[in-house]
Amino acid sequence: MNRAARVLLIVAAALASLGFLALAAWQVQRLGWKEDLIARVEQRLKAEPVPPPPASAAVGKDDEYRRLRLRGRFEPREALVQATTELGGGHWVLVPLRLDDGRMVLVNRGFVPPERRAADQHAAPAGPVELTGLLRLTEPGGGPLRRNEPAADRWYSRDVAAITARLGLAGPVAPFFVDEAADPAQPQRWPRPGLTVVRFNNNHAVYAATWLALAAMAAAAAGYLLREERRRATP
Structure with missing residues (x-):
């Protein structure tokens, strides 16, 4: 591999690390948004019913x-x-x-x-x-x-x-x-109400950790390649 290709590889690894960091930051933002959404929905579910x-x-x-x-x-x-x-x-x-x-x-x-x-x-x-x-x-x-x-x-x-x-x-x-909503006075009636599923996938913390790990790996690879390039350049 010639020097130009090695330099290009170092730059690519560094850019990949920055990209993974940006994705991790985005997932942290998404985590905050999702937690806020879940809190607001839970508040609505506990509130007294209101007119339409x-x-x-x-x-x-x-x-x-x-x-x-x-x-x-x-x-x-x-x-x-x-x-x-x-x-x-x-x-x-x-x-x-x-x-x-x-x-x-x-x-x-x-x-x-x-x-x-x-x-x-x-x-x-x-x-x-x-x-x-x-x-x-x-x-x-x-x-x-x-x-x-x-x-x-x-x-x-x-x-x-x-x-x-x-x-x-x-x-x-x-x-x-x-x-x-379900009617406690008619628990076995048909149609059967009260089966609404209120569920939000919240895997953003896992995704953020994954992107951070990839960012660290890419940064480590860039650092290793940079050290090797410097070693090669030393007379």
Whole structure:
């Protein structure tokens, strides 16, 4: 290996070390952001339920998992969205709830196994209802591998706009849906509510340590090559 190639290798190792350090710093920033997110979500889950946001309010990530209290009547129509839960495979049952102020909110009433997918196996209450649940953001498009097929009533994600259009809902419809909370008075009811999974992967500390280790290895390699180059240059 000639001198130019050795110098190029030293520079590459040094740059790699700096790049790994930058990635480690980014992961430390991500760790802080993720811990703050988890703390904020946990605070929302413990808070008292509040009325749904007004129709004019913008709804985003800062609102997800907020506990809501809803009052209204269920509409006699529904959409079944494929789901996999701790109870196995089946469907989420999404039913529009007309609130007392006239607005509509899609409510995920819970999970049903395949043998209970028929509407008469999980009918919604006919009269006025009051429930609590978690605000969830719409899931447009479909699942990771399958697109929603509205015309065939095949749903792989809870796409509020598409389901709203398919059900032909009239009047203003909230741009989010609500996962209904479990009812202690009906622990075995179908659909089975309260199965929302609130989990955040938080491996940023491991990633930061990995990048730091790689940075140290690259720096050590650069140092070794530099010493060798100096040794070669010494008469």
